[in-house]
Amino acid sequence: MGINQNYKLNIIQWYPGHIAKAEKNLKEQLKSVDVVLEVRDARIPLSTRHPQVPEWVGSKARVLVLNRLDMVSPQVRQLWTNWFKNQGEEPYFTNAQQGQGVAAxxxxxxxxxxxxxxxxxxxxxxxxxxxxxxxxxxxxxxxALINRLVGRRVVESAARPGVTRQLRWVRISQDLELLDAPGVIPAKLEEQEAALKLAICDDIGEAAYDKQLVAAAFVDILNHLYATAGDVLPDCPLRSRYELDSTSYTGESYLHALAELRNQGDLERTASQLLTDFRKGLLGTIPLELPPQ
Known part of the structure; x- marks a missing residue:
């Protein structure tokens, strides 16, 4: 992936107690369901796949949902659809905020x-x-997906006898009931590169990380994607937005150059700006992962 070796340091710290509790709750929830809707981020479908999901889900049916379809181009969606179908899976792309793809x-x-x-x-x-x-x-x-699925069609919401009281079921139609609280996958990942992408996309929840390192990693990943698959990315997003192209820099040196150019050398502010602009889609539709060749 052409990522600077510094990132091997554990730059992202999670809180173990929080994770143990999330895992216990998740297992509790999964006992009482028939179908698991696994939501991932369409910009990073592999990094938002938790290695333990198959083990937790077991033999239950699973529906793969790739959310934030608005953040990747139709061309990139097609690449992922083909790749997942080759793996024997059908991905459902949604924009849960707007409701696209939710009925499917x-x-x-x-x-x-x-x-x-x-x-x-x-x-x-x-x-x-x-x-x-x-x-x-x-x-x-x-x-957002739960809110969209539930919509205004809520027939009843009842705590089932025999199920822990916190589990509330919402009847969506005659044929479907949804647990109205999401199951959170504990985010302890050994894989720092996946962790970095989660941090860049703001999918990481309660974790501490160094913004400057994460922003620099974002630029490195982007440069690598341009070198290997530039045809499916928007044209020079960083140059268009900041009037400074990144391809001749490392992520770290780009951050310094951009800070000098725009923020009187303030690296922290520049790192925040880069990450926020990416997360809001202001740099265009940029995937951080493409299907493995």
């Missing part, structure tokens, strides 16, 4: 749960609504 996710969740009621029927039991939960990293858009 609701349908997919119902379809994924059909087998549950077939099993119930074969045992002489009556069908019941499929129960789903939304899981994913802290800021990937889980709550």
């Amino acid at each position: 996710v609701s349908k997919a969740a119902q379809a994924a749960g059909v087998a549950v009621n077939q099993r119930r029927k074969s045992r002489g039991m009556l069908p019941r609504p499929i129960r789903a939960v939304v899981i994913g990293f802290p800021n990937v858009g889980k709550s």
Whole structure:
């Protein structure tokens, strides 16, 4: 990935107690659902995949949701769709803030749960609504997706007997119920490069990290993508926005040059500006990952 070796230092610190609690809650939630909606960030579909998800989800049906479709170009979406289909998965792209793609996710969740009621029927039991939960990293858009799925079609919201009281189910349709609290994937990653991308995209939740290192890493990743797949990226986003091209710099030296040019050498302010502009989409539709060749 052409990333400076300094990043091997653990620049991102998580809080272990917080993680243990999140993991316990997640396992509790997963016991009582039929279908798991796993939400990832469309800019970093691989880094927002938690290595333990298959183990946690087990044999339950899973629907893959790639949120923030507005932050990547249609061309990049197509590349990921093809790649995931080759892996035997169908990704559903959404913009949960605006509601795009959400109806298809609701349908997919119902379809994924059909087998549950077939099993119930074969045992002489009556069908019941499929129960789903939304899981994913802290800021990937889980709550927005839940709000969109629930919409104004809430028929009832009831704590089920026999299920921990905090689990509240919202009836979305005759056939689907949703746990109204998202399941948070604990974000302790051994993989620092994935952790960096989570920090750049602001998907990391409660963690401490060095903004300047993260902003410099962002520029390094961008330069690397331009060198390897420039045709699917917007044209010179940093030059367009800041009148300073990054390709002849390392991430760190670019940060210094940009700080001199725009903020009287204030590195912290420059790092914040770079990250905020990227997160708000002001640099254009920039993916930080493309499908592995």
